[in-house]
Amino acid sequence: MFKLLRLFVWLFGGLVVSSSEALDGFYTAGVAEFRPAIMGGTSQQLLEANLAGYLELMALGNGTTDIIVFPEATLNGVLTLTAVPEFTKLSLCEEQPGDDTEIAPFLRQLACAAREYGTYLLVNVKERATDKFSGANMIHNTNVVFDRQGAVISRYRKWNLYLEPSTNRTEEPELATFQTDFGVTFGHFVCFDMLFYTPAQDLVERLGIRHVIVTKMFNSELPFLTASQLQQGWAWSNRVNLLAAGGSLPQAGISGSGIYAGEQGALARLMMKDETEGQRKLLLARVPLDPEEEPMDNELLEADETTPIRLKLLQQPELKKFATWELPMVEGSSVDKRLCQEDLCCEFRIKWSPVDGGHNYRLGVWVGQRRYEEEQYSAIRLCGLFACSNSSVESCGLISEEQREQRVVFTELQILGEFVRRPRRLIMPSTLSSSHLYALQPSQLTWSMEELDNLTRIKMELRQPHSQLMTFAIYGNYFDEYANGGAGRLGTQLVLLITTLMMMHLIGE
Structure with missing residues (x-):
């Protein structure tokens, strides 16, 4: 009977839905x-x-x-x-x-x-x-x-x-x-x-x-x-x-x-x-049915975890080209900092306290080109905070064994970025918590955009203290701004890892 009802709806009710x-x-x-x-x-x-x-x-x-x-x-x-x-x-x-x-x-x-x-x-x-x-x-x-x-x-x-x-x-x-x-x-x-x-x-x-x-x-x-x-x-x-x-x-x-x-x-x-x-x-x-409508059951039951990260993770290959500033790991620290690179400027307002030593963190701004494979590129503009395993920028995006359980509590975190306007681009929040390697839910941050003559002003802010942040950033993909030969290459680690996976498939075949 239910299948007959679905067939009836399909034939006679193009805008009518079939299930309760x-x-x-x-x-x-x-x-x-x-x-x-x-x-x-x-x-x-x-x-x-x-x-x-x-x-x-x-x-x-x-x-x-x-x-x-x-x-x-x-x-x-x-x-x-x-x-x-x-x-x-x-x-x-x-x-x-x-x-x-x-x-x-x-x-x-x-x-x-x-x-x-x-x-x-x-x-x-x-x-x-x-x-x-x-x-x-x-x-x-x-x-x-x-x-x-x-x-x-x-x-x-x-x-x-x-x-x-x-x-x-x-x-x-x-x-x-x-x-x-x-x-x-x-x-x-x-x-x-x-x-x-x-x-x-x-x-x-x-x-x-x-x-x-x-x-x-x-x-x-x-x-x-x-x-x-x-x-x-x-x-x-x-x-x-x-x-x-x-x-x-x-x-x-x-x-x-x-x-x-x-x-x-x-x-x-x-x-x-x-x-x-x-x-x-x-x-x-x-x-x-309407993505703008709030779901009835949107509260995910995800308890904080302190288990180690065993998933093999790649590292962003262009970190040396970022304009960065290291957060001092001092109790009760705060900073108002403005960083710029080329046409992008970002303002950071942060308060934090290290717990048990904690991760190292850097603020970073980058305007550059990203090469993935052969002649495929993305032009990226981003600004944000990200975790590092030590004080060097090369260690950002790496996870060391001794620091997997250590935390920094961020009691205030606000980023204001001024992104150049372009016809084809996508600017999105890029957040990550170490507890599950998931993005922060909307209840944990605010995001707003203001369009000016030639700039988009984006404000991103943490709603409540957070002790497991790995990334809190504004990430812009500018689809038409790349030039062959001008982009940075993927690191050797990426090439080797993907090649290994392809070989595994070939062995299986």
């Missing part, structure tokens, strides 16, 4: 933090193990979800490719006359699971495709979306590739969206895309998408780009709901999933901070 929760202004979303099987079997055996894990998590949803999202690069590999249709009128669960014979059985099994549990389903696969112009074989990093009946309703092929030598880009970037029977239009992309204007900002700014999905296999980097920290800041500044599903390989520096409701903060999130073994876990949340 959606009628109340919410939908139920699930995102998976997923540890892929990467060693110990043939490529087919690894695929089957990953598929079994997907189906198990979907069963845990128990048919209560409106949409479930799985992360990037956690299902099949280059030896177990599948074709992915752009869309299908009927369910992919059963083979239809004229179907592409290269559609793999595992993709049909997932379509059947979407139908069995009555949920929209987004998964990321390695796709085999044929170039329509040259006829050449292509491999894409592809998101595919099934509706509640298992029909393919959206496909997206990753545009901003990151150390993926066997993967091809499309001729032009794609903007992928799909509509649901609960009144929401989603846009979606893959991992590294989040750091660039196309397609991520295009979806939000050009198409007006308010509900966004990202599939990730993300290497976290201190002080500003850990996974959940970036996800929450991105959702906050774009004022969108964000469903982020992440791979879980902490020994390779990969973890971070969550569901975020714009300026309302995280509804559910997970970082594998103190384990070397990844998890397979489904995070569930009731998500407001």
Whole structure:
């Protein structure tokens, strides 16, 4: 009966929602933090193990979800490719006359699971495709979306590739969206895309998408780009709901999933901070149809923890180029400090007291270019406070064994930044607490923006004392300001770590 009701709504009520929760202004979303099987079997055996894990998590949803999202690069590999249709009128669960014979059985099994549990389903696969112009074989990093009946309703092929030598880009970037029977239009992309204007900002700014999905296999980097920290800041500044599903390989520096409701903060999130073994876990949340509306259950029960950080973290490679000032670790200290670099000036007002020695901290301002891989760059403007393991700037973003349990209590912390206006940019709060490697929730800070003639004045302030800060910063990504050859290179540590991960995948294949 319920399935018939959904069908009726789909056919006759384009703006009518199908579930009682959606009628109340919410939908139920699930995102998976997923540890892929990467060693110990043939490529087919690894695929089957990953598929079994997907189906198990979907069963845990128990048919209560409106949409479930799985992360990037956690299902099949280059030896177990599948074709992915752009869309299908009927369910992919059963083979239809004229179907592409290269559609793999595992993709049909997932379509059947979407139908069995009555949920929209987004998964990321390695796709085999044929170039329509040259006829050449292509491999894409592809998101595919099934509706509640298992029909393919959206496909997206990753545009901003990151150390993926066997993967091809499309001729032009794609903007992928799909509509649901609960009144929401989603846009979606893959991992590294989040750091660039196309397609991520295009979806939000050009198409007006308010509900966004990202599939990730993300290497976290201190002080500003850990996974959940970036996800929450991105959702906050774009004022969108964000469903982020992440791979879980902490020994390779990969973890971070969550569901975020714009300026309302995280509804559910997970970082594998103190384990070397990844998890397979489904995070569930009731998500407001309007990202501006405060969720009913927005209070996350996350106790402070003093467990060590075992997640392998990268380090921002350009710290030597920052204009910085070290905070003296003296009891009852305070400072009013103004730091500038090029066209960015920031004012800091801080009061703090060290406890048991505490971390070292620096204030920093940076205007510069950031190189990620090959010819891909970001132009960054940022100002903030960040933790260091000793008094040198080179130690900022590093965590030493002896200082993991030591704290500094910040009783007052305010940053006022004057950021140059540009047509295409994203300026977001970048905060991080050592207790879980999560961003601060909205109840813990204030954020305001004032537009002037040629500047944006941003004020960011801590609402209450905090003793576990690792980062408290204003982070600006200026998408059009970069020049080839002018950016700093990623550190050797990053290249080695990502290469190691790729080799692990190849061994598994």
